[in-house]
Amino acid sequence: MQAEIAVLRFGLGARAGDLASAAGDPRAWLKAQVKGPAPLAVDTALTPSDQIFAGFLAARDQKQKLKQAAAADRADPKVIVNAVREAYQPHYRAQVLARAQSAALTQRPFAERLVHFWSNHFAVSADKGVVFGLAGTLENEAIRPHVAGRFVDLLLAVEQHPAMIAFLDNQYSVGKDSMAAQYASRLRGPAPDAPKGRFGINENLAREILELHTLGVNGGYSQADVTSFAQIITGWSIGGGKGRLAGGVPGRFYYRDNLHEPGPKVFLGKTYTEQGQRQGEAVLADLARRPETARFIATKLVRHFIADDPPPAAVERVSRAFTYSGGDLPHVYAALIEAPEAWEPAARKFKTPEDFVFSTLRALNVSPAQPEEVIRTFDLLGQRQYTPGSPAGWPDTSKSWDGSDALMHRVLWASRVGAKYENGVEPAELAAASLGHYARRETITALRRATSSGQAVALLLMSPEFQRR
DSSP states (O other): OHHHHIIIIISSSOOTTHHHHHHSOHHHHHHHTTSSSOOOOSOTTOOOHHHHHHHHHHHHHHHHHHHHHHHTTOSOHHHHHHHHHHHHHHHHHHHHHHHHHHHHHOSOHHHHHHHHHHHHHTOOOTTSGGGTTTHHHIIIIIIGGGTTSBHHHHHHHHHTSHHHHHHTTGGGOOOTTSHHHHHHHHHHSSOTTSOOOOOOOOOHHHHHIIIIISSOTTSSOOHHHHHHHHHHTTTEEEBOOSGGGOOSOBTSEEEOGGGSOOSOEEETTEEEOOOTHHHHHHHHHHHHHOHHHHHHHHHHHHHHHTOSSOOHHHHHHHHHHHHHTTSBHHHHHHHHHHOGGGGOSSOOOBOOHHHHHHHHHHHTTOOOOOHHHHHHHHHHHTOOTTOOSSTTOSOOSGGGTOSHHHHHHHHHHHHHHHTTOSSSOOHHHHHHHHHGGGSOHHHHHHHHHOSSHHHHHHHHHTSTTTSBO
8 A cells, every 4th residue: 555655646657667665675665766857847948937017018019009109099908918928828838738737747656746745835826917928937937956955955946036036026125225226216306206106115026035935924923023134135136127127138037226224133133144035045044044935945845745634753754854954854754754654544635726637647557649628627627837926825725625615626627537438447556546445345346337438537536545645
């Protein structure tokens, strides 16, 4: 049964040969997956974020020209609305397809699941216009390269990625005593026609780093700490733009010293005297080492891999590994793998739509060829890719996914999938290959009594044991 647990609980579902590969030493099979090179997306030719963002800036300029033309009755208003979205659409589609293909084909499913875990932990949402074409680049450029490294490096890469900065509007955060604010103040002066641009601190990124990425909502920080941290990371921005936001390579992290709030700052009782960009990096390094961060990350990992109600002993084990290793993620994952609670036979995690779809692809040994089928599937099942809707990411407990309406949509999708397999599928063999010893006798009997292979596939996908991991 341990091979099944390794493949189904820690991985993305059983693909042909996975159960046999894990059978010898399931724990070693898992640990080996986070060694060696970073787990790359199956499509390594995806357009990088800087090129995508440069296209966004060009589309935004075109949109402005269209607005001016519309004012003179020379442009269709619908074209104006769609200009930016259409520039991003091909990139979003390519990222979604590559993600599904990677999940379906990977030979390192535990590493791939960890990529998905961290992408949801550091969530951005593609329903915000400027993030629409960038959401997948955060996963591929900031998370994949660091998923088996040190947490501090992962944290820094994510917080300095243009998708995160744009999602939480940190490029617009300006220190009240910054060079830009002082210059604007002098311009306003007594002149009645001087510019009246707003300058102020935006706390979004600082708050989410503390509440969602490191310490957790009960991590012991105050509102004063949030404000101080927001001042510390003023100037963390994105290259490109015009006026006071000009400079740097479009679409890459760019530190704008003229927006930074100068001087030492007190955060969580410590005074940071570093200058400029290094001040924020020093804070992130300290946050990555704090025991509150260790426990918060451990709790989320245990909840994701073991149970909705995380067993305290497992949380303590993983938290200690995080602290003692200085956030070395392979050590953290090893502690998770060695937790006795992780190997209890009962499948306590209800599959999210992502889990359901990706495990289906692996069970049937297929990979999607067109982005439309992936997008339509997740729209139907309620987990549109890269679109959780908030920085908190998708929920990770069964109560968010097992409602009657959600289950009916799963039945509908399973029936559509089954309709493609009216011939050539032996149901009992498919159940054994995808579930191993988790396949119940009742399920095997139902599959053999099915009127067609397609009906049997649908019954297997909707069986209680396939719906859990």
